[in-house]
Amino acid sequence: MHDFQFYIPPEKVRNKLVTFDGEEYRHCCRVLRKNRGDVVKVFDGYGFHYNVRILNIYDNYAEGEIIKSYPKEKSVFPEVILGVGKIKNSALDTIVSQVSSLGVAHFYPLLTRHSVKRGFKKGRFERIAIESVKQCGSAYLPKIHDKVSFDNWLNITQDEKLKLIAEQVSSMSLLKVMDEMKNIDKVTVMIGPEGGFSDDEIKTAKGNGFIPVNISKRRLRTELAVVVMLANIYSLVSMEDV
Amino acid sequence: MHDFQFYIPPEKVRNKLVTFDGEEYRHCCRVLRKNRGDVVKVFDGYGFHYNVRILNIYDNYAEGEIIKSYPKEKSVFPEVILGVGKIKNSALDTIVSQVSSLGVAHFYPLLTRHSVKRGFKKGRFERIAIESVKQCGSAYLPKIHDKVSFDNWLNITQDEKLKLIAEQVSSMSLLKVMDEMKNIDKVTVMIGPEGGFSDDEIKTAKGNGFIPVNISKRRLRTELAVVVMLANIYSLVSMEDV
Structure with a gap:
């Protein structure tokens, strides 16, 4: 049943x-x-x-x-704050649903140079998150935030310690970064829209403490990059417990 | 450009x-x-x-x-033979597209107890695979196979050495299995349709050398489970190279 x-x-x-x-x-x-x-x-x-x-x-x-x-469910470890370049709503549906099942703590749609600016009904995406959590059996609901500008996102995440930006051409693998950080309990991640981040955005993000990491040599669609990134973060960090 | x-x-x-x-x-x-x-x-x-x-x-x-x-592109490591319980075509579209981007070598739709039996036009899914590889920039195309019965799948994969079956209730994490196997260059993976595998199927698969592994304590949709499983296999195995 x-x-x-x-x-x-x-x-x-x-x-x-x-x-x-x-x-x-x-x-x-x-x-x-x-x-x-x-x-x-x-x-x-x-x-x-x-x-x-x-x-x-x-x-x-x-x-x-x-x-x-029931006793409180163990939350997913580490806590992930996720910002994703705003893409078209149908693809964003999939992302919000999937990251809710996987257990991210915060989700921010980012308005970046190459993002699709229009549309984002927070209520609609909150419903998608609820449906996804209902289905996956967890007791945790991610916080779905309103869309934020690139600059605002940098402000919001200013004080976070471990911040990653997905960049296909980066020579630094996620693996290596995670390996070098000990006692990680919180990770901030930003992933670009279709077309990626602009060079300026990557430069600015780096200046604000984001570490560029590559998750694949291939050009992955945003939906796929998000899941690959999260799957790796969750599995690599939980290795510390093994 | x-x-x-x-x-x-x-x-x-x-x-x-x-x-x-x-x-x-x-x-x-x-x-x-x-x-x-x-x-x-x-x-x-x-x-x-x-x-x-x-x-x-x-x-x-x-x-x-x-x-x-150009010099021959390095293929994705390890080689993955993937069998996925046949689900409805719209969800299978996503799976074929995503696993093609990630670089699986073989894709088999499996006819299992809980799978959606009808429909699977191989040509259509071959087109989806081609479009996905075109987009991701790789030079490798997965082999898309016709749908196979559960028993046939067991025959096809009979001689493979490392075989995994995704099972939510398994206490064995993927991490642990991968860690115990050295020199992995090929992995066979089977993932259930919505509703999972039946108890009999899991028992039979185990009898045929499949190791049950869990990838999440949550109940993940097939599309999501496939990507999480592959992302983890590719990142965990490539760790050996680091």
Whole structure:
């Protein structure tokens, strides 16, 4: 059986009572036709899973009570702050869905020289993230941020210690960088849109402490580069634990 | 400038003369309107890149001559034979495109208990592979195979030495397996469709020498699991070279 779960953010939990509304209400009570007394699994986006028994179903919302709380889920290690050059929304859909399954902590669409400037409805991408986390069974939801300018991104990440920028022509492999850094618990990563970063942007990023790394000799599409980069970061860092 | 390349298989190269036909002819001469005398980049799918000058353009084909041959491109290491549970074609499009960019050697769609049986036009997926390799700049084309039954797949891979099956509940991490194997130059990998492999299939695969490995504690979609698995195999094995 598919272990289906619903998303209930912490503000909708009060003294063991939870409220289902909006999309989660619709899905739970209208699509899956859950009834009073049914028990469903819930996650809060911050690492907690609950079993919830449905108490009352109204026209636009439902109430339930927590009958079981699970221990906090271990978050994905290291914490990743990810900035991706804004590309067309259909490709961004895939990226947001996949990075949410993989467990990034923060996602920023970046407005860079070669990025597709128009469109980015934060709410829509938050929904995609929720659907992805529901499906993958995790209890953590990434924070989806509004699009930011290149300069703003550099400001936001100014104080981060380990910052990487994906660059195909860099001679430094991700492997080598990760190997040289010990006790990594947080990584900031920026990956270009189709067409990559401009030379100026790479220069500026370097000046702001970003280390250029290559993840492939091939020219990978943004969607693919993002997953390869994350898969490698998660596996290389967790090696320290082995 | 985008370093565009065309695909010309070895049988269309004779004594430095190459023939563009079909889709490559259409793209080169009709879409991009290349003319006599223009020089274009070509790959043969087996590791070679050429510069080709166009000599003659006819109604349905064009001829060119090789004016420069590049040294054979280093193939991706290790060689990967990949079997993926057949899923719906739109998701399979993404997988074929992405694994072609990453450089797998062989791709097999597997007919398993939970796979989507219908549809798989080999020619269509060969085109997707070609487009992906054109875009990523490599000179290697994966071999796209017809769909095979689970039993046939086990026969085909019978003599392979290192064989992995992705299994979410396995306690063995990919990391550990790769670490224990030395001098890996070839890996056979099987990844389930949506819904995974059945218990019987996992048991049978184990009986045939497949080692169950987990790549994530989360339930990843097939498309994502494939890329995470490959990214890790390529980065973990190439560590031996560092």
